Amino acid sequence: MPAATTTCPSTERLSALLDGDLPASEAAVVRAHAAGCARCAQAAAELGALVSAARGLDPLEPPPTLWRAVEGALDARAPAEPRGWLRWRPFLLGTFAGAIAVAIAVFALPRTAARIAERPAAATGEAGMAAAAASDPLLAEAEAEFARAAAAYEQSIEKLRTLLARAEQGWSADERTRIAERLARLDDAIERSRDFARRSPGDSAGNEQLFAAYQQKIAFLAAAVHRGGEWSERTP
Amino acid sequence: MMKTTTATTKTATTATALALALPLALGGLAPRAAAAAAGPDGGEAMLLDRREIVVPAHAAELVRVDNLLGRVVVRGTARPGEIHIVAEKHALSAEALGRLRVHYTAFESGEIVVDTRVEMGGRERSLPLAGSGIDLLLEVPPDLAIEAKTFGGDVQASGLRAGAKLETTGGRIGVQDVRGGVVTHQLRGGQRVAAVDGDVDLDGVEGEMDLRDVGGGHVDAKVVDGSIRAEDIRSGLVRLMTTTGQIVLIGVIRPGAHYDLRSYAGDVRVIPVGEPAAFELRARSAAPLESDMPLRGSRREGEWLRAEYVGRRTPAHTRTALLELSSSLARIIIQPRMEAELR
Numbered sequence: 001m002p003a004a005t006t007t008c009p010s011t012e013r014l015s016a017l018l019d020g021d022l023p024a025s026e027a028a029v030v031r032a033h034a035a036g037c038a039r040c041a042q043a044a045a046e047l048g049a050l051v052s053a054a055r056g057l058d059p060l061e062p063p064p065t066l067w068r069a070v071e072g073a074l075d076a077r078a079p080a081e082p083r084g085w086l087r088w089r090p091f092l093l094g095t096f097a098g099a100i101a102v103a104i105a106v107f108a109l110p111r112t113a114a115r116i117a118e119r120p121a122a123a124t125g126e127a128g129m130a131a132a133a134a135s136d137p138l139l140a141e142a143e144a145e146f147a148r149a150a151a152a153y154e155q156s157i158e159k160l161r162t163l164l165a166r167a168e169q170g171w172s173a174d175e176r177t178r179i180a181e182r183l184a185r186l187d188d189a190i191e192r193s194r195d196f197a198r199r200s201p202g203d204s205a206g207n208e209q210l211f212a213a214y215q216q217k218i219a220f221l222a223a224a225v226h227r228g229g230e231w232s233e234r235t236p
Numbered sequence: 237m238m239k240t241t242t243a244t245t246k247t248a249t250t251a252t253a254l255a256l257a258l259p260l261a262l263g264g265l266a267p268r269a270a271a272a273a274a275g276p277d278g279g280e281a282m283l284l285d286r287r288e289i290v291v292p293a294h295a296a297e298l299v300r301v302d303n304l305l306g307r308v309v310v311r312g313t314a315r316p317g318e319i320h321i322v323a324e325k326h327a328l329s330a331e332a333l334g335r336l337r338v339h340y341t342a343f344e345s346g347e348i349v350v351d352t353r354v355e356m357g358g359r360e361r362s363l364p365l366a367g368s369g370i371d372l373l374l375e376v377p378p379d380l381a382i383e384a385k386t387f388g389g390d391v392q393a394s395g396l397r398a399g400a401k402l403e404t405t406g407g408r409i410g411v412q413d414v415r416g417g418v419v420t421h422q423l424r425g426g427q428r429v430a431a432v433d434g435d436v437d438l439d440g441v442e443g444e445m446d447l448r449d450v451g452g453g454h455v456d457a458k459v460v461d462g463s464i465r466a467e468d469i470r471s472g473l474v475r476l477m478t479t480t481g482q483i484v485l486i487g488v489i490r491p492g493a494h495y496d497l498r499s500y501a502g503d504v505r506v507i508p509v510g511e512p513a514a515f516e517l518r519a520r521s522a523a524p525l526e527s528d529m530p531l532r533g534s535r536r537e538g539e540w541l542r543a544e545y546v547g548r549r550t551p552a553h554t555r556t557a558l559l560e561l562s563s564s565l566a567r568i569i570i571q572p573r574m575e576a577e578l579r
Contacts, residue, residue, distance in 0.1 A: 138332060139356055142363035145388060149405050152424055156441050156460055163479065163500065167564075204304065204362050211405070211423075218441055222460050222479050225500050226564075 008037060014044050018185075024174070139202050146197070146207045153214035160221035167225050179224055186217040283333045288322040289340070297346035299380050304362050304387040305336065305352045306369035307407065312378030312395030320375040321350060327368035336370050350374065364388055364405075381416070390425075399434055408443075417452075426462070436471070444481075463502065478502060482566075486573075489513050492555030498562040506559065508572045514547040515557035519568050527570040 009017075009030045016022045017030045034040040168176050190213040197206035293299075294317040301308050305325075314320050321340065327333040335355040342348045352370045353360035364387035371389065376382065378397040385391070385403040392410040393400040399416025402409050409420050409427040416434045420427055426443035429436060432450045438457040445457050447466040454473035457464050463481035466474070468488075475496040476483050482502035485495065489512035497504045504521070508529070519525050519541045531543040547554075561568045 136356060138335065138354055138365055138368065139363075141365045141367055142354075145364040145366055149387075149423060152406070152442070159461060160479065167500075202356055202361055202363065215441075218460060222458075225479055226477070226498060 007033065008040055009033060011043065014040065018044065018181075143201055146204075149207075150194075150210065150214070153211065153218070156218055157214065157221065160218065160225060163225045164221055182220060183217070186213070186220060189213045190217060282326050282328060283330060284324065284326050285333055286322070286324040287338075288320065290318055290320050291340055291342070291348075293317055293319045293342070293348060293377065293380070295344075295346055296342065296348050296377075296380055299348045299350070299374065299376055299382050301372060301374060301382070301384040302349070302351040302362060303370060303372050303385070303389065304364040305354065305389075306371040306386070307389035308371075308384045308386050308391045309373045310382050310384055310393045310396070310400070311373075311375050312380075312397060314375040314377050316377045316379075318377070319348065319380075322373040323352075323370055324373075325368070325370040332368045336368060338370060338372070489515055489557050489559070491557060494558045494560075496560045498560075499566065500563075501565045502563065503566045503569060504561045504563045505569045505571065506561065508570070511547060512545065512572065513554060513557045515545050515559050517541070517543045517545065517559045517561070519543075519559075519561045521561070521563040521568040522565050523567040525568050525570075529570055529572055 013022065013026075013030055014034070017027055017034075022030060034044050164179075168179065171179075190210065193206070193210040193213040197203075197210045200206045296319070299310070299319065301310065321338075323338045325333060325336040325338075327336065337353045337355065337360055338350065339353065340348070340350050350372065351362060352372070353362050354365060354368075355361075356363070366388075369389070376396075378395055380396075381398040382393055382396055382400040383402075384393065384400070386407045387404070388406040389404070390407040390410065391402045391404050392412075393402060393414060394410075394412040395414075397415045399418060400411060400414055401419040402411070403421040404425060405423045406425055407422075408425040409422055409429075411418050411420075411427075411429040411432060413431045414434065415432075417437070418429060418432050418434060419437045420429075420439060422440040422443065424440070424442035426445070427438055427440060428446045429438065429450065430446075430448040432452065434452040436447065436450055436452060436455045436457070438445055438447075438459075440459040440462065442461040443459065444462050445459055445464045445466075447455065447457065447464070447469065449468045450466075451470040453471060454475070455466065455469055455471045456473075456475045457466070458477045459481065460479045461481065462478060463483065464476045464478055465484045465486075466476060467486040469485070470488075470490065472490070472492065473494050473496075474485070476485065477496075477498045479500045480502060481499065483497045483499050483504045484507065485497060485505070486507040487509050489495070489506075489508045491513040493513075495506070497506070512529075517531060520539050525541055529545055531545055534541060534543040536542075544556075
């Protein structure tokens with residue numbers, strides 16, 4: 001990263017800028033500085049990524065797919081199991097009935113440990129998956145299905161964008177700016193998720209993360225369209 | 237502590253009673269069948285393989301079904317302590333058929349997971365496929381909570397008594413005769429929810445929503461691009477929201493209930509059946525309010541119109557209902573109907 005200068009804003013001020021917490025006059029100064037400073041532009045981009053992941057999206061509920069995406073990422077690292085069409089793994093139901101701590105020790109920890117231990121091998125497996133993507137017709141089918149879903153999300157976003165363009169005609173410049181900034185952050189989150197999904201073909205977790213990002217944007221756009229001029233007061 | 241077994245192809249002996257009924261439901265398929273059928277266009281043959289198994293579920297509380305490879309149907313019709321799983325896989329080649337898997341896992345926490353995977357690069361992955369797939373039918377004891385997820389396949393739940401969470405990307409959602417909370421998430425495909433006694437939370441991006449005969453504390457249905465039709469809703473809080481579509485609410489306006497109906501671009505239509513409870517109206521629309529009901533005290537508060545309806549036979553102590561109706565670009569219509577007119 002390029003060296004900071006004495007005029008560079010602090011990380012806290014950059015963060016406040018991204019959060020929309022700076023007064024308009026101060027925000028303009030910081031924004032103008034960042035436009036001409038490679039270090040601050042990079043820092044702002046990195047902060048933006050964090051903000052969109054952790055703070056910028058906080059007014060919305062976590063997407064329903066979030067936890068499943070995490071689970072999917074873990075599953076992708078799980079060891080391959082012996083072949084079998086229908087595997088039946090009946091637990092010793094009732095043996096420790098009600099003993100939650102025991103259940104966690106027996107079930108959750110060993111599974112997690114096994115998954116973590118498998119990670120180095122999984123990295124190699126992902127490279128293999130990328131190579132297989134071009135030749136495996138089933139993988140090509142799966143990627144096509146994900147692409148169709150992504151296209152459907154983008155189509156819905158485009159419709160909402162059109163409605164928003166109409167709705168925001170009557171809004172103040174500040175409101176339009178705030179919405180544009182939020183949308184830029186959401187677009188950034190989508191782009192990063194898309195890159196992640198592209199890097200790991202055959203991994204549903206990457207696509208679930210992308211779909212979760214699309215859902216965030218759709219929820220935000222729909223809320224903005226509905227709330228209209230009330231947006232600035234009612235959207236945190 | 238975890239016992240892993242490759243299931244035999246023979247249905248477990250405890251399946252007898254249920255296995256008798258399922259072939260009827262599935263068009264007379266044998267308990268296990270591997271067969272070739274003509275493709276959808278009469279061309280390439282589709283290979284089919286069907287298996288069924290009955291698994292114990294004595295301590296189970298939750299069944300989670302993850303099937304990105306096809307449809308999921310869950311029926312609360314099994315005997316206590318048993319889950320009957322029918323899995324039918326199809327593919328255009330034996331090689332592809334052999335790569336489709338179904339897993340059943342029971343955990344001490346009381347959760348049972350049924351999931352499908354495709355073998356790929358030496359690993360099994362949960363992925364959607366266009367030409368191959370697995371359809372799952374589960375018969376479960378009615379008192380188990382259900383979570384089911386598909387990608388392009390329909391997901392249906394019926395006869396359940398502990399609620400259901402259903403999620404799909406491109407399949408249709410169907411819920412019938414469920415007690416307990418119903419939660420859905422969908423990208424597109426449409427949703428039909430009927431005969432539910434519990435809270436209902438529906439979420440969709442594209443597709444029609446149809447709700448009928450719903451009780452419970454609240455109904456919350458949101459869709460971006462699609463209409464919502466809700467009939468005979470008895471919940472105390474009814475929140476219906478669409479961005480591009482219409483909203484139609486048909487039924488009795490209940491004392492003390494709160495109806496919050498919002499469309500950005502479509503009409504919002506309320507069709508009270510019978511004599512409605514007294515209600516307070518807050519309405520906001522692009523066009524003038526169209527009401528066939530006698531409203532009193534109409535006044536403007538900003539962009540909202542406020543008015544009251546005083547029921548002709550409403551006892552004085554009855555709580556007033558609240559109707560909040562909003563259509564940014566279209567109309568709000570209130571058209572009372574007698575029950576006989578709807579038949």
